[in-house]
Amino acid sequence: MTRPELVLLHAPSNYDFRGRPVVYGPISDVIPSTPIFEMYPIGFISIAGYLEKHGIPTRIVNIANRMLREPRFDVERFLSKLHPLAFGIDLHWLPHAQGSLELARIVKRLHPSIPVIFGGFSATYFHQELIQYPQVDFVVRGDSTEEPVLQLMQRIKHGAAVEDVPNLSWKDGSGVAHHNALSWVPSSLDDIPLDYNYPIKSVIKYRSLAGVLPFSNWLDYPITAVFTCRGCTLNCRSCGGSRFSFKEIYNRGEVAYRHPSLLADDIHSIQRYLGGPVFIIGDIRQPGEDYAEKLLGAMKKKRIKVPIVLELFAPAGEAFFREVSRAIPNFNIQMSPESHD
Missing domain, CATH: 3.30.750 (Transcription Regulator spoIIAA)
Structure with missing residues (x-):
């Protein structure tokens, strides 16, 4: 099995939903997933396709969907077996604030030396707050992060400095936060792939269907x-x-x-x-x-x-x-x- 260099994780809106009752309200009624918000953003597909195209093996794991579909799914046991160069976690929709940060905390406890990257619309808005969390190493900002994530992964892979990676918030060795200019804002989407072949290839490569499904009943709809x-x-x-x-x-x-x-x-x-x-x-x-x-x-x-x-x-x-x-x-x-x- 190919070892991914970047693993993109999608958290449930509330990480503890299996252990305690939560009143969600109608917030998820406008999307095809449940109130757990197990639908990952479409940016996962474009980022994964872009990185794969440039030689960075990338795996999407819909943790929320697996938790929802498999009551006995042991998240920590699963994560402990993954050893990528970096983990990426989306905070795109704000309902994921608790779930994404809790998942990041678990990842960092299991893999203290592996960097955790956040991204998404909400992550961009709250990047100054997010970068202060000990479980967050990087925040990639903006509406188009395919190229910045690629550059960041190349730096991580080769142990290089990240001061020139566009759209990046990061911490130095002393824990001081730095915010590079949000300068990667492409004027066209023609070079950004939206490769729906990627999930099919991913299922074959990593032998997991549930992990890449966009939401729980996607196979029905x-x-x-x-x-x-x-x-x-x-x-x-x-x-x-x-x-x-x-x-x-x-x-x-x-x-x-x-x-x-x-x-x-x-x-x-x-x-x-x-x-x-x-x-x-x-x-x-x-x-x-x-x-x-x-x-x-x-x-x-x-x-x-x-x-x-x-x-x-x-x-x-x-x-x-x-x-x-x-x-x-x-x-x-x-x-x-x-x-x-």
């Missing part, structure tokens, strides 16, 4: 997602992904889009290997009507037949829906509840 962009043109007040938020927190001055032909390739790959519904995140009209036309044309040419979920930030006219119906035989529309009005 294998929905996936693709991103049109990172960033947004709108300033919805209640949205953590608004234009203001991306500018102030993630240093993104402009939206980065994925070329429509590449997005169609992503969807075609999902259709070929998985065959489940695909949620296209981001209004395809956001970059302009030309982008939407090119994407729909490319999807029609590739004969996309899997169910497609389109997200709209504002009402669309009859002509748009005619174009969609000509290009996609099976689709539904989701109106964003955080639209500007």
Whole structure:
């Protein structure tokens, strides 16, 4: 079995959910997972694919899902057998604050010499607080951390200094925190892979299906997602992904889009290997009507037949829906509840 150099761990929202009752409320109703939030962020797939492409073997382990599906799953015993160069833990959604830090504490107790890396939207916002925790060695900030994580892993692998790794918060030998400039903000997503072949290869390589499943009932409802962009043109007040938020927190001055032909390739790959519904995140009209036309044309040419979920930030006219119906035989529309009005 290949030894991974980076193991990406996804924690439950509350690490102790198996041992004590917790009243969660409706917070998870907008996502397809349970209140344990066992669905890991899609960034795990892009980071793992990017690192694998550059020679860093990477493994995703959905600890939350294994805890949920396997009541007797011994987390500490499992983690004690892993010996990567580094562990990565996401704190993307804020409900994971307790779970992610507790999982990191356990990892650090079991492997005191192996660095623990945090990342995600919430980790970026709270990076100054996170880096003070003894179980956190690094925080990689920003909405696009594939390249910074690669550079960090290369430094860890060769024992090199990390002062020039972009987007990185780190501690020196005296425990003093340093925050490198958040300068890696790509203007295009064309070079960032979203390789859904990776989970299939991972299952074969590491002989574990439960560890890589996105959420508990994914096999019954294998929905996936693709991103049109990172960033947004709108300033919805209640949205953590608004234009203001991306500018102030993630240093993104402009939206980065994925070329429509590449997005169609992503969807075609999902259709070929998985065959489940695909949620296209981001209004395809956001970059302009030309982008939407090119994407729909490319999807029609590739004969996309899997169910497609389109997200709209504002009402669309009859002509748009005619174009969609000509290009996609099976689709539904989701109106964003955080639209500007």
